Amino acid sequence: MSELIAKPEVHQAKWSGFYKKTLHERQTQLKLVFPRVFTSSEPSSSVVSSVYVTPNTSPSNNDKKSFPINGLDENIADNMIENCVGTIGLPVGLALNFIINGKPIIIPMAIEEPSVIAGVSGAAKTVSAYNGFKATAPVTNIIVAQVCLLDISQENMNSAIDKISRSKSEIIKRANNYCDNMVKRGGGVLDINVRRIPRKANRNRKHFTLSSANFREWLVVHITIDVCNAMGANCASTVAEGVAPFLAELSGGRIGLRIVSNLNVERMSKASFRIPLPMLAYKSLSGKEVAARIIEAYEWAEVDPYRATTHNKGIMNGIDAVAIATGQDWRAIEAAVHAWACDGVRIDLDNSHNSRSDNSYRPLTTYWIEKDEQLAATGKSDDECLMFCGELELPIMVGTVGGVLKTNKVYEYNLGIMGNPNSRDLAMSMACIGLAQNFAALRALATEGIQRGHMSLHAKNVAIAAGCPPHAVTSVAQRMIEKGKITLSSANDLVEAHMSEQVQCVYM
Ligand code: HMG
Numbered sequence: 001m002s003e004l005i006a007k008p009e010v011h012q013a014k015w016s017g018f019y020k021k022t023l024h025e026r027q028t029q030l031k032l033v034f035p036r037v038f039t040s041s042e043p044s045s046s047v048v049s050s051v052y053v054t055p056n057t058s059p060s061n062n063d064k065k066s067f068p069i070n071g072l073d074e075n076i077a078d079n080m081i082e083n084c085v086g087t088i089g090l091p092v093g094l095a096l097n098f099i100i101n102g103k104p105i106i107i108p109m110a111i112e113e114p115s116v117i118a119g120v121s122g123a124a125k126t127v128s129a130y131n132g133f134k135a136t137a138p139v140t141n142i143i144v145a146q147v148c149l150l151d152i153s154q155e156n157m158n159s160a161i162d163k164i165s166r167s168k169s170e171i172i173k174r175a176n177n178y179c180d181n182m183v184k185r186g187g188g189v190l191d192i193n194v195r196r197i198p199r200k201a202n203r204n205r206k207h208f209t210l211s212s213a214n215f216r217e218w219l220v221v222h223i224t225i226d227v228c229n230a231m232g233a234n235c236a237s238t239v240a241e242g243v244a245p246f247l248a249e250l251s252g253g254r255i256g257l258r259i260v261s262n263l264n265v266e267r268m269s270k271a272s273f274r275i276p277l278p279m280l281a282y283k284s285l286s287g288k289e290v291a292a293r294i295i296e297a298y299e300w301a302e303v304d305p306y307r308a309t310t311h312n313k314g315i316m317n318g319i320d321a322v323a324i325a326t327g328q329d330w331r332a333i334e335a336a337v338h339a340w341a342c343d344g345v346r347i348d349l350d351n352s353h354n355s356r357s358d359n360s361y362r363p364l365t366t367y368w369i370e371k372d373e374q375l376a377a378t379g380k381s382d383d384e385c386l387m388f389c390g391e392l393e394l395p396i397m398v399g400t401v402g403g404v405l406k407t408n409k410v411y412e413y414n415l416g417i418m419g420n421p422n423s424r425d426l427a428m429s430m431a432c433i434g435l436a437q438n439f440a441a442l443r444a445l446a447t448e449g450i451q452r453g454h455m456s457l458h459a460k461n462v463a464i465a466a467g468c469p470p471h472a473v474t475s476v477a478q479r480m481i482e483k484g485k486i487t488l489s490s491a492n493d494l495v496e497a498h499m500s501e502q503v504q505c506v507y508m
Helices: 008-015 023-033 074-080 116-128 154-166 168-184 233-251 287-303 305-325 330-341 343-350 373-377 409-417 423-446 451-465 470-483 488-507
Strands: 092-100 103-110 134-136 142-150 188-198 217-226 254-261 268-276 365-371 386-395
Touching: 008 092, 008 103, 008 116, 092 116, 092 305, 092 409, 092 423, 103 116, 103 305, 103 409, 103 423, 116 268, 116 305, 116 423, 116 451, 134 423, 142 233, 154 168, 154 188, 154 217, 154 233, 168 188, 168 217, 168 233, 217 233, 233 254, 268 423, 287 305, 287 365, 287 386, 287 423, 305 330, 305 409, 305 423, 330 343, 330 386, 365 423, 386 423, 423 451, 451 470, 451 488, 470 488
Parallel strands: none
Antiparallel strands: 092 103, 134 268, 142 217, 142 254, 188 217, 268 386, 365 386
């Protein structure tokens, strides 16, 4: 963890202009800054011990010394999924300038989209010039498994619920048998809750009536499990399947689905920042103007789901990229986040699972301006005491042990660069990345527009798509930026011109 405890200003200066270096220079800097992550005389036992790997596929000691360009060994890939025919590469980059809860941290991101890493690093530079990000997440790493019990008639519903509630400790005891390793680590099943959910009227069943169609409610048992530092989905599903027969016996119901729930409001992570208005000045605009424009952009997203979807997509640009770089189930994170963005789900939970509201889809971030009372007390003018505040709260289920983490050593390096966080720290970093990405996008959109920053960084991809040879990509991209025309046809013309120049050189 010592890499995390460098002084914030020293740490940031060390990385300034990192993007202007070559890839190999960056790799060298990485090894110098994180010697313990990249120097080891031991073979990578973690990869050898993976359930997916045969012993002779273990990497040599040298593999441990540089960030790999090709991350996944073919033998591992072949054992990871079915019908494997190869692997696909994604660039891994570093999000810089982050200070979270007072500590500097470098956050690896895997993403194909340009300007996301530049955006979060630029936003973090602004935020960290004051106090950086604050983040919180629950100390206990909870997951919820669901067991659906069917065919319980309306007159038996109350007694079924009563029997389950009265047998709570016995259910917990039995359920813990299905996660005994988690219990040994200090986790395990914590609670059992019963929900009753009204069934919807039968639809699309003209030709086939289900035997259960006459029952009016779903009886769903929630099993709350502390999964320590794991993501916990497999553990939850094992517990749900294991304990379901006992639940069926108690309730007199038939066993339905038994599976983890990916919507987990017990794992809410929050990121926030607060900076004096003048520090928000950007390009030719004052801090006050930038703040007003960002708040306007946020307020539009609040009432327009078409805009909110794009707004939230920007947040997930950041979060997904960290999830992919660190071996997380990003589909689970995506599903939970968008469910949370639906107002209906929040109201559903607040009202103890009663009926939903209008289901409107909301932006996940919030921005506002507030007065710093301490500054005001020092006699500063009103304008000098105004703070621009941003906040993002969302459910993030991640794990830093188990899952696929030992199948790909890139995950190991990336978590190492982050100081080997526990699941809570990882979730907090992801929330900060999401907030930074949204702040970067809104700041660009509301001031100079997205195209200068994004498209100029995208220009290299356009050149590659036009078949530009690798040695000419930078110059073709630069010429497109200078012409102000970053399009495939412009790239095609420039690549063609480059090729004919080359041919002429050969014949001269
Ligand atoms: P800038 O203010 O012109 O940058 O922003 P700067 O030159 O002042 O540099 C400030 C810092 O930014 C640098 O610090 C770097 O950390 C970083 P330094 O190293 O100099 O001390 N930075 C870079 N890092 C890596 N590579 C680079 C680079 N340039 C600056 N090339 C910037 C330039 C691109 C950051 C800015 O224009 C920006 O943030 N744009 C927004 C980018 C963005 O949001 N992209 C996401 C893709 S668009 C999308 O899909 C989402 C969207 O639809 C969401 C929505 O609608 O809400 C937009």
